[in-house]
Amino acid sequence: MGEGEHTSDSTRSRPRVTSPVAYAHAVRKVYGSGDSAVVALAGVSAAFHQGEFTAIMGPSGSGKSTLLQCMAGLDRPDQGQVVIAGEDVTALPERRLTAFRRDRLGFVFQAFNLIPTLTARENITLGPRLGGPELDERWLAQLVHVLGLADRLHHRPAELSGGQQQRVAVARALVHRPDVVFADEPTGNLDSRTAGQVLEFVRRAVTEFGQTVIMVTHDPAAAAHADRVLFLRDGAFVDELVSPTSEKVLARLAVLEGLS
Numbered sequence: 001m002g003e004g005e006h007t008s009d010s011t012r013s014r015p016r017v018t019s020p021v022a023y024a025h026a027v028r029k030v031y032g033s034g035d036s037a038v039v040a041l042a043g044v045s046a047a048f049h050q051g052e053f054t055a056i057m058g059p060s061g062s063g064k065s066t067l068l069q070c071m072a073g074l075d076r077p078d079q080g081q082v083v084i085a086g087e088d089v090t091a092l093p094e095r096r097l098t099a100f101r102r103d104r105l106g107f108v109f110q111a112f113n114l115i116p117t118l119t120a121r122e123n124i125t126l127g128p129r130l131g132g133p134e135l136d137e138r139w140l141a142q143l144v145h146v147l148g149l150a151d152r153l154h155h156r157p158a159e160l161s162g163g164q165q166q167r168v169a170v171a172r173a174l175v176h177r178p179d180v181v182f183a184d185e186p187t188g189n190l191d192s193r194t195a196g197q198v199l200e201f202v203r204r205a206v207t208e209f210g211q212t213v214i215m216v217t218h219d220p221a222a223a224a225h226a227d228r229v230l231f232l233r234d235g236a237f238v239d240e241l242v243s244p245t246s247e248k249v250l251a252r253l254a255v256l257e258g259l260s
């Protein structure tokens with residue numbers, strides 16, 4: 001890991017006086033068996049602190065999505081442990097895991113995954129209406145204001161731009177104040193200007209509201225909004241960059257991909 005980066009230019013990083021809100025310990029995931037077995041995660045460990053925005057990057061096939069899925073309880077590792085808010089996600093039976101995801105985690109995906117027949121407001125408040133934590137109307141109003149969605153709440157997804165749809169998805173991910181938001185290529189379907197706006201909102205959720213965010217991305221400009229970038233290669237973390245800029249991220253990626 002790039003130890004030197006911890007002391008330089010880290011205006012966004014905070015002193016770590018708390019225990020991590022989420023961690024992965026020696027997580028291993030193998031797809032297939034015998035000759036065709038693919039080691040997607042080779043024993044990954046990492047800690048994520050409250051109010052920290054982490055980007056996960058790495059070459060194609062390095063295990064980013066698999067790690068996100070295992071951490072978020074959407075897939076089960078073969079070995080190792082994932083703990084979020086003190087709960088061993090890897091040990092939870094399926095029904096409790098489903099409730100844990102709904103109540104304690106937030107998700108933003110590349111495909112906005114909004115329900116087309118519901119309005120923006122109905123999409124945002126779906127979790128609470130499906131039996132999740134009670135809706136906090138004041139928090140919802142604050143989110144809607146920060147995300148600039150106030151005049152779009154009664155529109156359906158087809159009547160919203162891509163950026164507006166993703167902002168609805170961000171609001172949906174934040175409305176129940178989850179312990180961790182997992183984002184998988186959240187700006188992959190957006191033009192760079194709109195992507196920048198959505199990431200600014202994610203950044204504000206981290207800085208102003210102490211939200212913890214773990215985001216997989218291929219985009220150095222997206223990663224530059226994070227507090228730090230963890231780099232995966234061949235299913236293992238090989239580098240870390242604190243207070244990233246697009247240029248620094250590109251340079252690290254070039255090294256990882258053997259281009260420099």
Ligand SMILES: Nc1ncnc2c1ncn2[C@@H]1O[C@H](COP(=O)(O)OP(=O)(O)OP(=O)(O)O)[C@@H](O)[C@H]1O
Pocket residue numbers: 031032038039040058059060061062063064065066067
């Ligand atoms: N369901 C699956 N069955 C078999 N192999 C899989 C499966 N999912 C992922 N893999 C393999 O595991 C490895 C890691 O895949 P993963 O999707 O986690 O990588 P990634 O870094 O997210 O890649 P990309 O940047 O291309 O999305 C790859 O070699 C991939 O082919």
